[in-house]
Amino acid sequence: MDTSPNLARAQWMSLLAQADPAELAAAMDGFAPPADTAWLRPAQTGLYMLRGRVGGTGPQFNFGEITVTRCSVQAGGHIGHAWVRGSQARHAELAALADALLQDDAQRDSLRQQVIEPLRRSLDQRRDDASRKAAASKVEFFTVVRGE
Amino acid sequence: MLAAFANPVFDSQRTFRELLQAMARPASPRALPILPPSPAPIAPAAMAILLTLCDATTSVWLQQPQREAVEHLRFHAGLRLVEQPQDADFALITDAASMPPLTSFARGDMRYPDRSASLIVQVAGFRSEGGAHFAGPGIRETESLAIDGLPWDFWQQRAALAVQLPLGIDLYFVAAQHVVALPRTTRLLES
Numbered sequence: 408m409d410t411s412p413n414l415a416r417a418q419w420m421s422l423l424a425q426a427d428p429a430e431l432a433a434a435m436d437g438f439a440p441p442a443d444t445a446w447l448r449p450a451q452t453g454l455y456m457l458r459g460r461v462g463g464t465g466p467q468f469n470f471g472e473i474t475v476t477r478c479s480v481q482a483g484g485h486i487g488h489a490w491v492r493g494s495q496a497r498h499a500e501l502a503a504l505a506d507a508l509l510q511d512d513a514q515r516d517s518l519r520q521q522v523i524e525p526l527r528r529s530l531d532q533r534r535d536d537a538s539r540k541a542a543a544s545k546v547e548f549f550t551v552v553r554g555e
Numbered sequence: 556m557l558a559a560f561a562n563p564v565f566d567s568q569r570t571f572r573e574l575l576q577a578m579a580r581p582a583s584p585r586a587l588p589i590l591p592p593s594p595a596p597i598a599p600a601a602m603a604i605l606l607t608l609c610d611a612t613t614s615v616w617l618q619q620p621q622r623e624a625v626e627h628l629r630f631h632a633g634l635r636l637v638e639q640p641q642d643a644d645f646a647l648i649t650d651a652a653s654m655p656p657l658t659s660f661a662r663g664d665m666r667y668p669d670r671s672a673s674l675i676v677q678v679a680g681f682r683s684e685g686g687a688h689f690a691g692p693g694i695r696e697t698e699s700l701a702i703d704g705l706p707w708d709f710w711q712q713r714a715a716l717a718v719q720l721p722l723g724i725d726l727y728f729v730a731a732q733h734v735v736a737l738p739r740t741t742r743l744l745e746s
Contacts, residue, residue, distance in 0.1 A: 447558050447630070479630075481556055 419509055419523055423502035424491045426526045427533075434522040435501050438508060441483045448479040450496035478503040485510040556623075557592040559606055559631040566591070570607040577727070577736040582689040582698040584681050584733040594623040596649040598677045600729040605675070609634040609645055616643035618650060640672075648676040651704050657712045660724055668721040671739075679704030680730045691741040700735065702728055710743055717742065 423431065452474060459470040477490045478499035487507025489499045505522055508514045560566035566589045577585045593602035596619050609615055611633045617624065620636065628634055637643050640659045648654045654676070663671035686701030687710070716723050716739070723739030 445558060447556055449561070451563065486556060 422526055423505050428495050428498040431501050444482040446480050450476055450478040450499040452476045452494045480504055480507055482507040483511050559591050567607040570603050577734050579693050581693050581737055581741040582700045584735045586732050594627050597624050601675050601677055613644045616640050616646040618648050643672050646672055646674050651676050651678050662722040673725045675727045678702050678728050678730050688744040689741050
């Protein structure tokens with residue numbers, strides 16, 4: 408795994424955004440916002456336009472709109488940001504707070520153990536389940552070569 | 556960093572209504588309903604105007620682009636900052652005494668007079684007694700107002716621009732929580 412600080416932050420932001428909101432709330436239970444917490448941008452929900460390319464090449468086209476909730480918070484001298492899918496304000500707030508606290512050297516390790524690692528395991532589990540379900544419905548196609 | 560409007564949509568709508576009213580009734584001070592937190596040297600009333608009128612599609616020139624103020628505006632308004640006054644749709648004058656001449660801002664062109672700059676000028680205060688008299692669209696007879704803290708030749712500079720109508724510059728003055736608008740059509744009467 409790359410250990411550059413910016414990449415690490417991108418990874419935990421991605422993980423927090425993909426986390427199940429209820430699991431994130433349970434994991435963040437032990438991490439109350441510090442006294443100096445300031446909500447720079449309260450959670451607000453809007454639409455983002457997703458753009459795509461067929462097969463990863465070709466011209467971009469507008470794939471569709473997606474609901475996104477964003478939030479920014481300043482806690483303990485660090486600014487945390489979050490953009491999460493859906494319209495759950497609480498999810499965005501917790502993800503932003505976790506991002507701010509993860510930038511704090513004193514709290515990073517305990518957050519990694521109690522929040523990031525459980526969420527990563529849960530995400531891996533969900534991905535594994537989905538791929539097993541898909542694999543179970545795999546259909547093999549055979550072509551009968553006609554001897555002409 | 557500081558927060559901005561607590562309710563971005565409703566707060567900017569209320570501020571926009573007041574600015575519209577201020578432009579419709581030139582030279583009469585109006586109180587802005589919401590003053591957001593603002594880093595120095597930007598006054599809260601000027602910040603309310605910037606957050607209401609400016610976004611990624613407007614270019615803004617700051618007279619004193621201090622780091623904290625620049626970061627705050629970029630984050631909350633997402634606006635484009637320009638280096639040269641003539642490129643700006645909006646200009647924020649935080650120190651009126653040392654402001655650049657009015658001719659350094661865009662006045663639009665004859666086909667598009669709306670491509671002109673709007674100036675937000677932070678001044679010391681407004682007085683209605685002993686002030687100059689203004690007339691023009693939106694004023695029934697005359698309106699009396701004195702604006703403290705402007706350069707001595709400011710009104711001469713503005714009068715020199717008046718002959719170029721419909722080209723010109725629109726002005727918002729702010730002091731404490733009050734805003735006064737002087738569109739290009741408002742004339743200062745000789746006393």
